[in-house]
Amino acid sequence: MPELVFFCGTMDCGKSTLALQIEHNRSARGLQGMIFSRDDRAGHGKLSSRLGLVTDAVEVEDGQDLYAYLVDHLSQGGRADYVIADEAQFLAPEQIDQLARVVDDLGLDVYAFGITTDFRSKLFPGSQRLVELADRVEVLQVEALCWCGARATHNARTIGGVMVVEGAQVVVGDVTRSADEVGYEVLCRRHHRRRMTAATARAAALSPDVLPVTSA
Ligand SMILES: Nc1ncnc2c1ncn2[C@@H]1O[C@H](COP(=O)(O)OP(=O)(O)O)[C@@H](O)[C@H]1O
Ligand SMILES: Cc1cn([C@H]2C[C@H](O)[C@@H](COP(=O)(O)O)O2)c(=O)[nH]c1=O
Numbered sequence: 001m002p003e004l005v006f007f008c009g010t011m012d013c014g015k016s017t018l019a020l021q022i023e024h025n026r027s028a029r030g031l032q033g034m035i036f037s038r039d040d041r042a043g044h045g046k047l048s049s050r051l052g053l054v055t056d057a058v059e060v061e062d063g064q065d066l067y068a069y070l071v072d073h074l075s076q077g078g079r080a081d082y083v084i085a086d087e088a089q090f091l092a093p094e095q096i097d098q099l100a101r102v103v104d105d106l107g108l109d110v111y112a113f114g115i116t117t118d119f120r121s122k123l124f125p126g127s128q129r130l131v132e133l134a135d136r137v138e139v140l141q142v143e144a145l146c147w148c149g150a151r152a153t154h155n156a157r158t159i160g161g162v163m164v165v166e167g168a169q170v171v172v173g174d175v176t177r178s179a180d181e182v183g184y185e186v187l188c189r190r191h192h193r194r195r196m197t198a199a200t201a202r203a204a205a206l207s208p209d210v211l212p213v214t215s216a
Helices: 015-027 066-075 093-106 125-133 189-193 198-206
Strands: 004-009 033-037 046-048 054-056 082-085 109-115 136-139 154-159 162-164 182-187
Touching: 004 015, 004 093, 004 125, 015 033, 015 046, 015 082, 015 109, 033 046, 033 066, 066 093, 082 093, 093 109, 093 125, 109 125, 154 189, 162 198, 182 189
Parallel strands: 004 109, 004 136, 033 082, 082 109
Antiparallel strands: 046 054, 154 162, 154 182
16 A cells, blocks of 8 residues: 655654655666755755765745645656655645545555754644655654764754744754854753753853762
8 A cells, every 4th residue: 555654753864865865775676766856055955964865856846736646747758666855844834734645545655754843843834734744654763863972852943053933934944053043953852941052051050150969
């Protein structure tokens, strides 16, 4: 039975790498995928991983009907044996419904990849719809780690290393920190709640205001 599968996790946990591996293994067996992406850091019409691999993708636009796009493609003699949708958190809920229809009416497997929650730990609308509709939700097994060593479960947005909680839901960016730019950092829930990033934890540890704790 064809399936809609949602592979999810924090930023930087290997989702795009897995998407590229699924694509590679299927194309090595002569299958052809339809690859969708939206707002990938590598640019328009790309699906890229931090491991350096990148492939071309169809850039999903606002209001685009993904089911109709596939029907057009197939009826014009194009081929699609399965579908990959990366950065699926950026898709509109209606586009997720269209992907579910691709599974049910066109009989194609659809593999969607994305982060579930934003920097305020709220569900992205596209991810919410995926959780509602997917046949399977798979949490990636390669765990990203918080600076404290615990499993990272949340995405923080930072400016100059300091966590911010105001701003637009969508701001394309990366986990590599640079001085004043908007960046991201993955944290465990405890440190996300306390808004404690690697930089602020380091600053607190060095602060003369923080008295060393002596054990009894
Ligand atoms: N230099 C490296 N050597 C080995 N693995 C790396 C390296 N750089 C990144 N990675 C792996 O790539 C993962 C990020 O992959 P990526 O597919 O870009 O993540 P996502 O799409 O989930 O944001 C990291 O969690 C890490 O496991
Ligand atoms: C938390 C959060 C993230 N984003 C953006 C930042 C990146 O461009 C992507 C996630 O990509 P990745 O391959 O999973 O690292 O999402 C955002 O726009 N808003 C947020 O709250």
